[in-house]
Structures are given as C-alpha cells and as structure tokens.
Amino acid sequence: MATRKENSTYTRNEKCIIECDLTYAVNKIGGRWKILILSKLESKKFRFSELKKEFSFITERMLTLQLRALEQDGLVKRTVYAEVPPRVEYELTEMALAFGPIFKQLSDWGGKHRNLTKQDSKISPSEARGKL
Amino acid sequence: MATRKENSTYTRNEKCIIECDLTYAVNKIGGRWKILILSKLESKKFRFSELKKEFSFITERMLTLQLRALEQDGLVKRTVYAEVPPRVEYELTEMALAFGPIFKQLSDWGGKHRNLTKQDSKISPSEARGKL
DNA sequence: GCCATTAGTTACATATTTGTAAGTACCGTA
DNA sequence: TACGGTACTTACAAATATGTAACTAATGGC
Structure with a gap:
C-alpha cells in the first residue's frame, strides 16, 4: 500500500491478474478494510472522525490509506472543506454504488x-x- | 498463508472482519490466484499438471497453496488416484458453483x-x- | 541400477501489508 | 501563549504473502 518496487515478480504478476475483468474488480475491494468502509458509506456520507469512531479497531493510518486507495480507484469521493479545524467528508461514487x-x-x-x-x-x- | 501467530493484532483484527458475512465471503476468494483458479475450474475438472501448464506464471508452490486453501474453505474438491505416477484432480464444489x-x-x-x-x-x- | 513422470514439499529470501507511536498544521478560544 | 480539535503524516517494526530453487517418493520401463 505504500511504495512498490516496479520490477519485482510480485508486481509483474499483478499484470497477469488484472488483465481479467473479474480479478480486476475483486482487487479493487480487496484491501483489508475496504469492504467495511464501502458498506458503511452506502447509507450516507461520513466525516473522517466519524469513520474513526465507527471503526475503532482500524488505526488512523490504515483508515487513511484505505480511503486514499478507494479514492484513487474512483470508488470514493473526498471533499475537503476549508475550515479550521478541518472537515473532510467521504461518500461513494456512482461506480461504487454499482x-x-x-x-x-x-x-x-x-x-x-x-x-x-x-x-x-x-x-x-x-x-x-x-x-x- | 503459512503459519499464523495466534495473537498478533493482525490475526485478532481478522475476527472483526469475518464477523460480517460480506467480508467473510470476499476473504474466501481473496488469495492472489484463487479467482483465476476458480474461474478455470468452472468449466471442468483439471489435473494439477494441467493447471500448472494453464497458469505458467503461477509457481508450483503457490498453486499448491492456493488449491489447499480453497480445499480447506470447501470451494474445491481434491481427488487423489492411487496410481503411479500420481494423478490428482481438482473440481469445484456446490458452494463454489454458487x-x-x-x-x-x-x-x-x-x-x-x-x-x-x-x-x-x-x-x-x-x-x-x-x-x- | 538409472531415469522419467507426477504431484508435491522444504528451506530460505524477498515483497508487501498492516500496526505502533509520535509528530504536524491550522486557527479560534481561554 | 498554551490548548484543543481535526485530519492527517512520518519513521519504524512486525506480520503475512509470495517467489526461488532444490529436493522427495513411488514405480514402470530401459
């Protein structure tokens, strides 16, 4: 989830996997906490702190990482409000709703x-x- | 995929995950090569050597590990014929067909x-x- | 006895993911 | 000026997953 070596067998193999539409799809929801997060967001949008409270067993770091990955993959929309203290809301995209x-x-x-x-x-x- | 520490945070967290039917299901198909294997077996049963040829990029070791995990999870049935050289066939179970x-x-x-x-x-x- | 075949197994190394703990930035309020 | 609240980030450590290469066992055929 952090940085990846571009030429490990592990990474090269990934190409074999995501050439298939099916594995491509499963890979998108394959992170440890992604499904829990996606399920939660199905009902409504949540602030970061709300998710943190909701999933007390997920560390802040992991919550951030998983949310970012979901954002990258176009499954979650992240909205930052320019306030202090900051407010950030997460919600599902059309893609995720599907x-x-x-x-x-x-x-x-x-x-x-x-x-x-x-x-x-x-x-x-x-x-x-x-x-x- | 090998042995797990019974009391790492990682392992304990797993309980949080599989309490949910959804994540439980996704976990079963979450191994790196599992979906590819399951898809293949949808059409017919295969011998180990056939799968090996089919998925030349998966090492024998990983193929074995993934098949064993699928067997453990009741998704694949493994049949050994008492012949020499050995013959082992893999096929999907009802559960997997679902x-x-x-x-x-x-x-x-x-x-x-x-x-x-x-x-x-x-x-x-x-x-x-x-x-x- | 020696080799080929099948379906593995084993020991080890590498890569990636997840977890821990502490630190950052912003600004309004006390 | 110190403090609290929010949403992070960073450096590091531990755990797990994957990959590499060499080895095993049984037996029929040469």
Whole structure:
C-alpha cells in the first residue's frame, strides 16, 4: 500500500491478474478494510472522525490509506472543506454504488455457506477462522 | 498463508472482519490466484499438471497453496488416484458453483468501469495498475 | 541400477501489508 | 501563549504473502 518496487515478480504478476475483468474488480475491494468502509458509506456520507469512531479497531493510518486507495480507484469521493479545524467528508461514487447488488449477493452467500463449511470440514470455527 | 501467530493484532483484527458475512465471503476468494483458479475450474475438472501448464506464471508452490486453501474453505474438491505416477484432480464444489452468477456480475462491473477510471482520474493505465 | 513422470514439499529470501507511536498544521478560544 | 480539535503524516517494526530453487517418493520401463 505504500511504495512498490516496479520490477519485482510480485508486481509483474499483478499484470497477469488484472488483465481479467473479474480479478480486476475483486482487487479493487480487496484491501483489508475496504469492504467495511464501502458498506458503511452506502447509507450516507461520513466525516473522517466519524469513520474513526465507527471503526475503532482500524488505526488512523490504515483508515487513511484505505480511503486514499478507494479514492484513487474512483470508488470514493473526498471533499475537503476549508475550515479550521478541518472537515473532510467521504461518500461513494456512482461506480461504487454499482457494487450494491453484488455486495448483497456476496453477503447472502457468506451467510448461507459459513455454517455449512464448519460441518463439512470438521474444523472448529476458531480453527477455520485462522486460515486464509 | 503459512503459519499464523495466534495473537498478533493482525490475526485478532481478522475476527472483526469475518464477523460480517460480506467480508467473510470476499476473504474466501481473496488469495492472489484463487479467482483465476476458480474461474478455470468452472468449466471442468483439471489435473494439477494441467493447471500448472494453464497458469505458467503461477509457481508450483503457490498453486499448491492456493488449491489447499480453497480445499480447506470447501470451494474445491481434491481427488487423489492411487496410481503411479500420481494423478490428482481438482473440481469445484456446490458452494463454489454458487459463486458463478456473482462472478459474472463482478466481471461485468470490471469491464464497464476499468475504462472509466482511466479518464476520471487522469492517471495513465500503467500507473493506475501499479496501485492497489 | 538409472531415469522419467507426477504431484508435491522444504528451506530460505524477498515483497508487501498492516500496526505502533509520535509528530504536524491550522486557527479560534481561554 | 498554551490548548484543543481535526485530519492527517512520518519513521519504524512486525506480520503475512509470495517467489526461488532444490529436493522427495513411488514405480514402470530401459
């Protein structure tokens, strides 16, 4: 999320990934806190401090980084008001709103299948959680 | 993807994430090569060596790791035939097949929006690609 | 015995992401 | 002049993910 080496295998491989529309899309929402943030912003716009309060477990640094990445990717619009103390508001763009129905389905999938897995694989919930 | 410390902030934070059905679902397909693999397997089952040939840019190690993770998560079924040389086949489970329509929509989203972003943000495609 | 084949595994190195803690800038108010 | 509030930024450390290269095991065919 910081700077990237332009010629690592890791970075070169990324090109293989995002040539596909599907992986391209998933990559955009793949950051650790992005989906949580996007979901939150679905209802209304939020100030930075409000998001910070809402997601107390996300550090300021990460919140900033994820918001910036979302902004770069055109999913979030950032509005700065020239006041003191500063006020910055974040809201979803059209592009991000188009994710709405997809999120709904993914969420349904999650709700439906998370219990199934526990039984199928005979792994305790906590164990299953530990794995990627 | 290897072993995880059970009490790092990183790991503890994961619990915050997967409590949400949506992020739970996205996490399952979030590995670097998982979507590519799942897409491939949508059409038919594949042997390990076939996948290796298909995705020449994925190393054996990563291919194995991603397949194992998918298996753990109940998205892929692994069948070993007791032959020499060994034969192992991978195929999607019901759970994974349920992703089908969602993948389609995500892919559509990707196709529709990847061009838009380039214009909107005035970043060259190659630059945009470098960012997460 | 030696080699080829398949499906891995192992030890190690590198890259990237995430987390911690402290510091910055602005200005109005006390 | 010191202090508080907001929205960050910076330097650094820890954790995780990915990549490289070499090695394994079983067995049929030479």
